[in-house]
Amino acid sequence: MAFTTTVPPRPIFAAGSVLDRSEPFVAGRIILDDDIAPRASWSAIVRAGDVFTLVDVGGNQSGDCLIFAAEDTSERYSAPDTLAWQGNAYVSTGTVLRSNLGEPLMTVVGNEIDRQDTIGGACSKESNTLRYGHHTAYQHACRENFLHEGERWGLTARDLVSNLNWFMNVPVEADGALGIVDGMSAPGRRVACRAERDVIVVISNCPQMNNPCNDFNVTPLRAIVTRPERAAR
Amino acid sequence: MTIDSTARMATLDSVGAARSDARARGTRSPWMPDLPAASTPTPPVGVDPAALLWSETVAPGGYTHLRVARGTRIRLEDLDGDASASVVVLSSLNTAERLNVADTQKIPWQAYLGAGHPLLSGDGRVLATIVEDTSGRHDALCGASGDAWNVRRFGDATPEGPTPSGHALLRMAAAKHGLTRRDIPPAASFFKGVRVAADGTLDWIGSAGAGTHVDLVAELPLIVLIANAPHPLDPRTDYVAGPLRVHAWRSRATDSDDPRFAASPERERAYLNTIAYAELAGL
Ligand SMILES: [Zn+2]
Numbered sequence: 037m038a039f040t041t042t043v044p045p046r047p048i049f050a051a052g053s054v055l056d057r058s059e060p061f062v063a064g065r066i067i068l069d070d071d072i073a074p075r076a077s078w079s080a081i082v083r084a085g086d087v088f089t090l091v092d093v094g095g096n097q098s099g100d101c102l103i104f105a106a107e108d109t110s111e112r113y114s115a116p117d118t119l120a121w122q123g124n125a126y127v128s129t130g131t132v133l134r135s136n137l138g139e140p141l142m143t144v145v146g147n148e149i150d151r152q153d154t155i156g157g158a159c160s161k162e163s164n165t166l167r168y169g170h171h172t173a174y175q176h177a178c179r180e181n182f183l184h185e186g187e188r189w190g191l192t193a194r195d196l197v198s199n200l201n202w203f204m205n206v207p208v209e210a211d212g213a214l215g216i217v218d219g220m221s222a223p224g225r226r227v228a229c230r231a232e233r234d235v236i237v238v239i240s241n242c243p244q245m246n247n248p249c250n251d252f253n254v255t256p257l258r259a260i261v262t263r264p265e266r267a268a269r
Numbered sequence: 270m271t272i273d274s275t276a277r278m279a280t281l282d283s284v285g286a287a288r289s290d291a292r293a294r295g296t297r298s299p300w301m302p303d304l305p306a307a308s309t310p311t312p313p314v315g316v317d318p319a320a321l322l323w324s325e326t327v328a329p330g331g332y333t334h335l336r337v338a339r340g341t342r343i344r345l346e347d348l349d350g351d352a353s354a355s356v357v358v359l360s361s362l363n364t365a366e367r368l369n370v371a372d373t374q375k376i377p378w379q380a381y382l383g384a385g386h387p388l389l390s391g392d393g394r395v396l397a398t399i400v401e402d403t404s405g406r407h408d409a410l411c412g413a414s415g416d417a418w419n420v421r422r423f424g425d426a427t428p429e430g431p432t433p434s435g436h437a438l439l440r441m442a443a444a445k446h447g448l449t450r451r452d453i454p455p456a457a458s459f460f461k462g463v464r465v466a467a468d469g470t471l472d473w474i475g476s477a478g479a480g481t482h483v484d485l486v487a488e489l490p491l492i493v494l495i496a497n498a499p500h501p502l503d504p505r506t507d508y509v510a511g512p513l514r515v516h517a518w519r520s521r522a523t524d525s526d527d528p529r530f531a532a533s534p535e536r537e538r539a540y541l542n543t544i545a546y547a548e549l550a551g552l
Contacts, residue, residue, distance in 0.1 A: 116370075116412025116455045119471065120501040125410060126469035136436065136450060138417025151469065155380070155410065157371020162393030165542065166376050166535045179391065193365035194451045196391060208465040212381035214374055 044174055047245045049074055049255045053094050056224030057258050061089040061146040064264040072099075074254035075243040077181035079188060080261065081106050082231040087145065087262045089228045090239070092203045094255020096219030098242035099202040100158045100178040102186075102195075103133060103141050106234035109191060111135045115154040115198035125208055126151035127200065133229065136197075141235050146228035149203060149221045156206040156216055158182060158199050159244045168246045181240035189236055202227050204242075204249050216249045300328035300512060313344050313482075313516050323517035327354075327497045329510035330431075332438035334445055335493040335517065336361055339552050342520035343397075343485045343493065347404065347460040350479040351511030353503070355413035355435040355456040357443075357494040358388060358396045358485075362550060364448060364492065366390045370409045370455045376535045380465065382407040382457060385529050387536055388485070394543040395536075397485040398523055404481035406462030406474055412455045413439055414501040423508050432508040438496035446492050453494070459483050461500035473502045482514075488522050488543050490552070522547070 060066065067086060071093075072078040082088045090099050103113040117134040119125055127133075128151050133142040144152075157163075160179035164172040182196055203221040208214045241257050242250055281287040302325040303309045309324035322341070327333050329351075337343065345354050359367035369391035374380045376389055384402040387395040413435025416426040423432035428441050439453050460481065462474040487493075497513040499505075523530055523540055531537045 110449060110451045114412065114415070114455065116410060117415045117418070120411040120415075120418065123471050123502070124469040125465045125471060134415075134417070136415070136453070138415030138436075155371065156375055157369065160372075160391060160393070162391065162542075163372050163376065163389075165393050166372075166389075166538045169538070193391075198369075198371045198455050208380045208469075210467070212379050212464075214380040215378050216375075 046075060046176065047243060047254045049094060050253050053253060053255055054223045055093050055255065057093055058091045058224040058226055060260045060262045061226050061228035062087045062262050062264050064262040066260065067263050068259065068261040070259045072239060072241045072257040072259055074241055074256060075176055077185035077238070077240050078259055079185045079236060079238040080259070082235050082237050082261055084231050084233045085264070087228055087230050087264060088142070088237055089226055089260040089262065090202050091258035091260070092221045092225045093223060093258050094253065095223040095225070096203060096221045096251035097255045097257060098204040098244070098249040099257050100240040100242055101200040101202055102182060102197070102238045104189070104191070104236040105135060105141065106236050109189060109195060109236065111137055111139070112195065112197060113141060113200070118154060125155060127154050128152065133200070140232040142229040142231050144227065145230045146226060148225040148227070152227060153201040153204045153206040154198065155208070155214065156201050156204060158240065159242060164246065172246060175245070176243045178240040178242050182238060185238050185240070216247050218248050219251060300326050300331060309516065311514060316518055320518045321516055322519060323515065325515045327495065327513040327515060329512065330433045330498055330508070332442045332496045333515060334442040334495065337487045337491050337493060337517060339487055339490050339547060340520055340522045341487045341517055342400070343487070344482050344516045345459055346482040346514035347476070347511065348479065348514055349511040350476045351509055352497055352513040353461045353500045353510055354459040354513055355439065355496045355498065356459060357439055357453055357456045359452065359492045360390065360396060361490040361492045364452055366392045366394070367452065367454050368396060368457065370457060373457070374409055376539065377533065380409065382409055385532055387539055388457065389539060393539065394546055395488040395523070395539045396491060397487050398529060399483060400486050401482070401484035404460055404477040404483060406460060406477045408458045408461060408463040408500065410471065411458065411463055411501050413458065413496055414498055418501050433498055435496040435498040438498055439494050442494040442496065458500055461503065463502055471502060473504060475503070486520055486522060489547060
C-alpha cells in the first residue's frame with residue numbers, strides 16, 4: 037500500500053448537482069443568513085419569536101440538529117419528551133420541540149417533506165465502526181461536528197443527546213425494523229421552527245457517505261433566522 | 270398502609286429514650302433493600318441466594334442506583350404487572366459515555382428492545398446486554414415521564430410529592446453520584462410497551478402482566494440509574510406503579526464464545542470494541 041502524506045479525501049458534492057437556496061419560510065427582517073458547507077457545523081442563538089429556516093439546498097442532505105435553552109444549557113432538546121407529548125414517532129408541522137423538562141423550546145411552523153426524524157440519532161466515528169466497519173473510523177461525522185461546535189458554548193460530550201435529523205428518512209416498520217432509507221426531500225425544500233424562548237441551535241451538515249442519509253452526495257444547507265413583523269405594541 | 274414510624278408513642282425527652290424508641294421500631298417495609306442480599310424474600314429461580322450481591326424492592330414512585338462491576342447480572346422484576354422501570358446506564362470509568370437510545374435502536378436495526386438487544390453508548394461500545402426477557406413490552410422512544418408531563422397529568426412532579434416524574438427520580442439517582450441533569454440522556458423503559466403504527470402513532474400495549482423479568486449483563490463497569498414511575502403514555506388517569514424487584518449477582522460479560530457475540534456483524538464489532546476497551550483499561 038502506498039503511503040500518503042495528506043489528509044484522506046473528504047467527501048464533496050458532485051459537479052452539476054442541482055442547488056436551490058430557496059428563501060426564508062416566513063417574511064420579516066433577516067437576522068442571520070448563512071450557508072453551511074458540506075461536512076461543516078453551525079450554531080447560533082435564535083431569540084424567542086424568531087423563526088429558524090433550514091433549506092435543503094441540494095436535496096436529501098441530513099441536517100443533524102440539537103437545541104439548548106440559551107440561559108441554561110442543561111435544559112436541552114429531548115426527543116422522548118417531544119414524541120411522548122405528541123403521541124407520534126415522527127416530527128412534522130405543529131410538532132412542539134420539547135426540553136428534558138418537557139417545556140417547549142421551538143415549534144415546527146413549516147415543513148416541506150412528509151416527515152422529519154428524531155429517532156435515528158447522529159452518525160459518529162465510533163458508531164460508523166459498528167455499522168460499516170473499522171475502516172471508516174477515520175471519517176468525519178456529526179458527533180465530531182457537535183463536539184467541535186458545542187465547544188463555542190461550553191458544551192461537551194455530556195450535552196449530546198438524541199437529536200433531530202432534518203431531511204432524513206427513518207421509518208419504523210411493523211416489526212420494529214428501523215433504518216435510514218432513501219430521503220423524501222429535494223433541492224430547496226425547507227423546515228422552519230419558531231423559537232418559543234431564546235435557544236441555541238446547533239447544526240451538523242452530515243458528512244456521512246456510507247448510507248443514503250445524504251443521497252451519497254453531500255451538499256450545502258442554508259440557515260436563515262427571520263424576525264417576523266409584529267403589530268406595534 | 271399504616272407506617273408506624275410516624276407515630277409518637279411516648280415522651281422522648283432524653284437521648285436514651287429517643288434511642289430506645291428508635292431501636293424498638295419495626296424494621297420491615299414492603300420497599301427496602303435486603304442485607305445481606307442472600308436474605309431476599311424472593312430469590313431468582315436458578316440462582317443460589319448466597320451468590321446474590323444485591324436485593325431490593327423499589328417502591329412505586331421510587332428510585333434506586335447501583336454501581337456494578339463488568340460482568341454483573343442485574344434482574345429487574347415486575348411483581349404485579351404495574352412496575353415501570355426507566356433505566357439509564359453510564360460507564361463508571363467515564364460518565365460522559367452513557368446510554369444512547371438512538372444507537373441502541375439504529376445499530377441492531379430494531380426499535381423494540383428484547384432478549385439479546387445491546388444497550389449501546391454513543392462511543393461504539395455495549396454498556397449492557399439484555400440477556401433474558403420474559404416481558405417483551407418495553408419502550409426506548411418515550412423515555413421517562415417528564416416534569417411538565419406529570420404536572421399536566423397529575424398536578425405535581427416533585428420527588429417528595431404523590432406523583433414524582435421519572436425524570437425527577439432519575440435526577441435524584443444521578444445526584445447520588447455527583448451527576449446532574451446534563452448526565453441524564455433519554456432513558457430506556459422496561460415493562461411498559463409502545464409500538465409505532467404506520468402513520469407514526471405511538472400505540473400503547475402496556476404491561477405483559479405480573480411476574481415478568483428482564484436481565485441485563487454489565488459489559489463495562491456501570492452506574493445504573495432506575496426510576497419506577499408510570500410510563501408517560503400509560504392511559505390510566507391515576508398514578509399507578511407497582512413494586513420493582515432488583516437483584517444482582519456475579520456473572521460474566523459477553524465474550525466471543527457467547528452466541529449473542531456474533532448475532533450480527535454490527536453487534537460483533539460492538540463487542541470487539543467493548544472487549545478491547547476493557548482489556549486496555551486492565552479490566
Ligand atoms: Zn451524520
